[in-house]
Amino acid sequence: MSQKDLSSLRVNKERLMKDIHDTCEWGKGERYGEHETETGMSRLSLSDTDKQARDWFHETTTALGCKVHVDAMGNQFAVRPGLNNDAPPTYAGSHLDTQPTGGRYDGILGVTAAVEMLRVLNDNWVETAYPIGVVNWTNEEGARFPMSMVASGVWSGDIPVEKAHNLKSVIPSNDTATMKSELERIGYLGSTPCSWESTPMAAHFELHIEQGPILEAEERRIGVVQGVQSYKWFTVTVKGRDSHTGATSFAHRADALLTTSKMIIASHKIAAKHGALASTGILNLKPGSTNTVPGWVQFSLDIRSPQDETVEKVEKECKAAFSALAAGDDFMNISSDCPPSTRHCTVEWRTDFISPATHFHADCISCVQSAGQDLCGSGQVKGKDIGSWGKLMTSGAGHDSVYASKRCPTTMVFVPCRDGVSHNPAEYSAPEACADGADVLLGAVVRYDKLRGQR
Amino acid sequence: MSQKDLSSLRVNKERLMKDIHDTCEWGKGERYGEHETETGMSRLSLSDTDKQARDWFHETTTALGCKVHVDAMGNQFAVRPGLNNDAPPTYAGSHLDTQPTGGRYDGILGVTAAVEMLRVLNDNWVETAYPIGVVNWTNEEGARFPMSMVASGVWSGDIPVEKAHNLKSVIPSNDTATMKSELERIGYLGSTPCSWESTPMAAHFELHIEQGPILEAEERRIGVVQGVQSYKWFTVTVKGRDSHTGATSFAHRADALLTTSKMIIASHKIAAKHGALASTGILNLKPGSTNTVPGWVQFSLDIRSPQDETVEKVEKECKAAFSALAAGDDFMNISSDCPPSTRHCTVEWRTDFISPATHFHADCISCVQSAGQDLCGSGQVKGKDIGSWGKLMTSGAGHDSVYASKRCPTTMVFVPCRDGVSHNPAEYSAPEACADGADVLLGAVVRYDKLRGQR
Numbered sequence: 073m074s075q076k077d078l079s080s081l082r083v084n085k086e087r088l089m090k091d092i093h094d095t096c097e098w099g100k101g102e103r104y105g106e107h108e109t110e111t112g113m114s115r116l117s118l119s120d121t122d123k124q125a126r127d128w129f130h131e132t133t134t135a136l137g138c139k140v141h142v143d144a145m146g147n148q149f150a151v152r153p154g155l156n157n158d159a160p161p162t163y164a165g166s167h168l169d170t171q172p173t174g175g176r177y178d179g180i181l182g183v184t185a186a187v188e189m190l191r192v193l194n195d196n197w198v199e200t201a202y203p204i205g206v207v208n209w210t211n212e213e214g215a216r217f218p219m220s221m222v223a224s225g226v227w228s229g230d231i232p233v234e235k236a237h238n239l240k241s242v243i244p245s246n247d248t249a250t251m252k253s254e255l256e257r258i259g260y261l262g263s264t265p266c267s268w269e270s271t272p273m274a275a276h277f278e279l280h281i282e283q284g285p286i287l288e289a290e291e292r293r294i295g296v297v298q299g300v301q302s303y304k305w306f307t308v309t310v311k312g313r314d315s316h317t318g319a320t321s322f323a324h325r326a327d328a329l330l331t332t333s334k335m336i337i338a339s340h341k342i343a344a345k346h347g348a349l350a351s352t353g354i355l356n357l358k359p360g361s362t363n364t365v366p367g368w369v370q371f372s373l374d375i376r377s378p379q380d381e382t383v384e385k386v387e388k389e390c391k392a393a394f395s396a397l398a399a400g401d402d403f404m405n406i407s408s409d410c411p412p413s414t415r416h417c418t419v420e421w422r423t424d425f426i427s428p429a430t431h432f433h434a435d436c437i438s439c440v441q442s443a444g445q446d447l448c449g450s451g452q453v454k455g456k457d458i459g460s461w462g463k464l465m466t467s468g469a470g471h472d473s474v475y476a477s478k479r480c481p482t483t484m485v486f487v488p489c490r491d492g493v494s495h496n497p498a499e500y501s502a503p504e505a506c507a508d509g510a511d512v513l514l515g516a517v518v519r520y521d522k523l524r525g526q527r
Numbered sequence: 528m529s530q531k532d533l534s535s536l537r538v539n540k541e542r543l544m545k546d547i548h549d550t551c552e553w554g555k556g557e558r559y560g561e562h563e564t565e566t567g568m569s570r571l572s573l574s575d576t577d578k579q580a581r582d583w584f585h586e587t588t589t590a591l592g593c594k595v596h597v598d599a600m601g602n603q604f605a606v607r608p609g610l611n612n613d614a615p616p617t618y619a620g621s622h623l624d625t626q627p628t629g630g631r632y633d634g635i636l637g638v639t640a641a642v643e644m645l646r647v648l649n650d651n652w653v654e655t656a657y658p659i660g661v662v663n664w665t666n667e668e669g670a671r672f673p674m675s676m677v678a679s680g681v682w683s684g685d686i687p688v689e690k691a692h693n694l695k696s697v698i699p700s701n702d703t704a705t706m707k708s709e710l711e712r713i714g715y716l717g718s719t720p721c722s723w724e725s726t727p728m729a730a731h732f733e734l735h736i737e738q739g740p741i742l743e744a745e746e747r748r749i750g751v752v753q754g755v756q757s758y759k760w761f762t763v764t765v766k767g768r769d770s771h772t773g774a775t776s777f778a779h780r781a782d783a784l785l786t787t788s789k790m791i792i793a794s795h796k797i798a799a800k801h802g803a804l805a806s807t808g809i810l811n812l813k814p815g816s817t818n819t820v821p822g823w824v825q826f827s828l829d830i831r832s833p834q835d836e837t838v839e840k841v842e843k844e845c846k847a848a849f850s851a852l853a854a855g856d857d858f859m860n861i862s863s864d865c866p867p868s869t870r871h872c873t874v875e876w877r878t879d880f881i882s883p884a885t886h887f888h889a890d891c892i893s894c895v896q897s898a899g900q901d902l903c904g905s906g907q908v909k910g911k912d913i914g915s916w917g918k919l920m921t922s923g924a925g926h927d928s929v930y931a932s933k934r935c936p937t938t939m940v941f942v943p944c945r946d947g948v949s950h951n952p953a954e955y956s957a958p959e960a961c962a963d964g965a966d967v968l969l970g971a972v973v974r975y976d977k978l979r980g981q982r
């Protein structure tokens with residue numbers, strides 16, 4: 073097949089959608105509509121249904137002629153040989169685990185599109201210069217084992233394997249399993265060490281739904297991802313004093329939940345001021361009784377911005393604001409008409425996760441852009457816009473590509489999702505959008521392989 | 528013993544404190560200090576430890592010469608005969624169950640002081656005109672079976688016994704027991720129907736710790752309780768949309784937790800404006816993941832005021848405010864610097880419990896006042912103050928006396944507790960305060976018996 077022909081390779085949309093929906097039988101979640109595919113997903117990492125999806129990945133890629141291996145974090149690597157197999161493969165991939173109430177596209181699209189890429193290469197008897205790999209990263213979501221992108225983080229050398237193996241399941245809440253015990257239980261504790269040295273990659277391409285509303289709102293088909301914004305996760309603990317709701321005047325309360333409410337609002341104000349994001353997704357309190365003012369609240373705080381410095385600024389200002397609010401100083405006027413209390417709360421912070429701003433590789437980005445141009449018609453870059461079809465963008469969410477990019481040239485391809493909704497059963501990307509993304513993924517990988525061949 | 532002597536009867540402080548601390552071995556809670564009695568209590572209603580406390584009540588009062596019976600709600604009634612046993616007894620009592628993280632005095636003081644009253648009457652060979660009873664009401668806290676004062680509510684005819692029997696345990700959260708199944712399991716499903724007709728009371732006196740800071744702050748020994756404030760409990764559900772914290776701008780969020788935070792602050796502002804109380808003690812959210820904006824929050828709202836009309840007003844204003852806040856109308860300026868969102872939440876209210884304002888009986892109140900005067904030195908009522916020792920007050924918290932008062936003359940005696948703290952392991956009333964209260968309880972019951980004899 074000539075190089076010209078290679079750039080005209082296209083995926084089979086129906087086959088891709090069939091892979092998505094067939095594999096989504098394992099771990100089907102909440103129904104949100106009438107159609108048989110209108111359910112979300114609940115396929116927690118290393119659960120029985122995740123094992124079924126993994127087995128499918130193994131069998132399918134093996135049948136497509138790949139050599140498949142599994143590493144000590146359960147990451148699955150399927151490699152289709154090229155003409156020269158002494159150099160590392162160019163990889164495409166993502167993850168097959170989901171949020172507890174997630175959808176059918178987050179992660180899943182990236183893996184199934186990479187498998188579809190293998191099918192297209194086989195159907196067209198394509199011989200690549202170097203091997204082409206497909207990867208399924210373990211526990212990207214961090215929903216069950218509370219550290220997102222943990223398995224690519226071990227691969228890149230950023231997270232010690234022991235730390236990852238010892239992570240305890242947080243869903244269901246009475247589960248005592250660890251990552252290691254679950255990897256063993258479902259037969260995916262691989263013998264290959266989990267590292268970029270044992271499983272080197274020449275490059276890493278990841279197709280993903282945008283998980284935000286920009287592409288849809290601007291009617292763009294493809295997001296060319298230049299990097300990932302910086303983010304930091306914290307656990308904040310507010311301690312006040314349990315007291316009786318009926319017998320304790322406002323002035324005598326140290327209400328940890330009222331104080332937390334002010335903190336949540338303050339974090340939004342501060343983030344908004346800096347054009348950043350602040351979010352609280354988890355909140356627990358004690359003792360949890362209608363007639364007891366809670367003396368203890370713990371909540372998560374997720375701060376994001378494209379700039380590391382902005383995340384630091386928001387963190388710093390939130391720390392100052394939370395301390396003031398805990399001490400009864402409502403300097404932001406959030407609750408100006410509440411009578412002040414003579415009793416105060418204390419606040420403690422714990423940093424759980426830091427993901428500095430990531431900048432992807434120019435070579436990978438230009439392969440994606442060229443594949444997009446070929447699919448959608450050419451277009452110049454003007455500011456962030458690429459013709460009318462594409463957009464240069466920064467990912468709001470972290471992805472395994474963050475860690476991959478530390479050890480090899482990397483980028484991502486985004487496609488629009490309905491209403492920007494993700495981490496939600498109703499998450500949806502149209503078949504056309506899925507196929508667009510898969511076409512660009514395929515085109516970018518093939519282009520990168522050619523680039524390597526030319527060097 | 529002459530009537531003059533009767534008014535000089537005093538309890539044995541050491542014996543009373545021994546009863547409190549001995550019985551608190553059953554269901555001992557969190558330690559908060561070094562001393563062996565410096566632990567809280569966790570004696571949930573109808574648990575194994577509640578059974579131990581009940582067995583103690585039965586054995587102790589039987590040994591003191593009482594006839595004891597148990598009704599269909601597990602309420603225990605111990606009756607010491609008087610000269611005329613054809614009329615109902617004058618009762619003193621309270622409850623032996625505690626909050627999950629409660630203290631050693633809430634309820635327990637009222638029952639142990641009533642038992643101490645029996646001991647004093649026996650020690651002094653006192654013959655009362657009518658029988659004297661001691662009652663231990665079941666599940667006053669409503670902590671395990673989520674309806675406070677439920678067993679006195681069945682007794683008064685306000686709550687159907689089937690409804691009470693079918694209440695499901697909420698602690699521990701995976702418990703499937705009902706009140707009836709637990710009453711049966713621990714052997715306290717009595718054969719007497721639970722009603723004021725089957726177990727009539729001539730009057731009901733209840734000693735309790737104040738659970739608030741007023742008596743301590745004003746250095747008063749005794750609170751003479753004129754009534755109980757009005758309160759209403761609600762469950763509020765806020766629905767927004769789950770979305771990704773990193774990829775969803777503030778403008779695209781329908782953040783149920785941010786909206787709830789505003790509602791909690793709004794409820795405080797509104798209550799403060801009316802001199803009322805509003806409190807949130809329970810808050811649950813879904814899905815509960817650091818990187819997902821919560822699309823669902825449910826929280827409790829407890830509104831209180833001495834006036835029924837004020838509770839209604841606060842409820843009405845909160846309903847209007849919550850609807851506005853859910854619809855994105857921040858008319859209270861709580862989060863003025865947050866960029867507005869184009870997506871909104873919905874809010875639903877459920878009323879869980881209504882306890883209208885309660886006014887206690889003048890005869891009972893004057894017996895308490897007279898007993899207080901005798902103990903503490905005389906004093907005139909000036910406004911709310913009774914000399915320097917006492918205070919006329921309205922109870923902030925509901926008590927079984929609320930329901931008792933619907934079927935018989937009733938009042939309560941309050942004693943100060945440290946820092947106003949209750950529903951907390953560190954809840955504490957000094958032995959002197961406990962003895963003061965028990966002395967006044969004894970004095971009031973003896974006076975009420977005398978009053979009945981004279982009529």
Ligand SMILES: NC(=O)NCCC(=O)O
Binds near residue numbers: 212220468470773
């Ligand atoms: N895509 C995704 O949900 N990644 C998890 C890490 C994050 O919250 O950004």
Ligand SMILES: NC(=O)NCCC(=O)O
Binds near residue numbers: 363675676923925926
């Ligand atoms: N005393 C007490 O805690 N009673 C329960 C009902 C209430 O919350 O007022």
